[in-house]
Amino acid sequence: MSWAGPLGALIGFGLGLLEYRLISAVVIGALRRTDRSETQVEKDDYERRIRILRAVLVVMTIGLMPTLGFVIGRTVFG
Numbered sequence: 001m002s003w004a005g006p007l008g009a010l011i012g013f014g015l016g017l018l019e020y021r022l023i024s025a026v027v028i029g030a031l032r033r034t035d036r037s038e039t040q041v042e043k044d045d046y047e048r049r050i051r052i053l054r055a056v057l058v059v060m061t062i063g064l065m066p067t068l069g070f071v072i073g074r075t076v077f078g
Contacts, residue, residue: 008073009066016065024057 028050037043 004073004078008069012065012069
């Protein structure tokens, strides 16, 4: 068994985690600075949308990068 795939997935997971932390800090920080909510209901809705964005970012970065790393590792080295 070749270790290229699992090693690529591990590297992809690390890079995905780093990418998630960087992107979420920048994007969510900017969204919070530009929040123009006036009532508590509007603020709650805005925070709900930020939680949805955060979940999408997790799936796209932490979920996709290990898969991509595995495929690249197997294709190039495996």
